[in-house]
Amino acid sequence: AQRVTQPEKLLSVFKGAPVELKCNYSYSGSPELFWYVQYSRQRLQLLLRHISRESIKGFTADLNKGETSFHLKKPFAQEEDSAMYYCALSPLSNTGKLIFGQGTTLQVKP
């Protein structure tokens, strides 16, 4: 079965602290993986995708096929990073399907 698991419902850190939002996936092939973010009162939007190997707003995510993980990291959290973060998977065998995890709320305290 194709599944995305985000084990933490809430992650609370102080400003300037490192952040790691965990994402594990279950898929037998090679997936496409994404992180989406929803800021307060805004639409859900793409943050980054693994294929691009990019850093957006200081966030990076590395695909670890051995551990089937795609954790989102930022070395120094900012208050404006507070939001709901979703990890998502699109199977290469069916690029029309997009599966999301349960989401993690990141709270960055001043």
Added chain:
Amino acid sequence: DGGITQSPKYLFRKEGQNVTLSCEQNLNHDAMYWYRQDPGQGLRLIYYSQIVNDFQKGDIAEGYSVSREKKESFPLTVTSAQKNPTAFYLCASAETGLNTEAFFGQGTRLTVV
């Protein structure tokens, strides 16, 4: 103004009634999706469509139906067979192919009384 529009924002219905949620996009995207968002459960895929006149069931399709008669539109009907229809519903669209970004609507909150 390009984008994806869901209407209405809030919807109230009596138990046992069917209700249809609207989703329209002018991004010329082939793929469209419906998700249900419940607290603690994230976004669960109800139905998706990769092309006009074709759609596939997602993980929680029971009690829902969709149509895709036009590229721009992907309405979702919540039928009386859906046991727990009160939820927040999100529609999205994307280009088909690899590594494409999904664009989301603002959502519709359905409350069944």
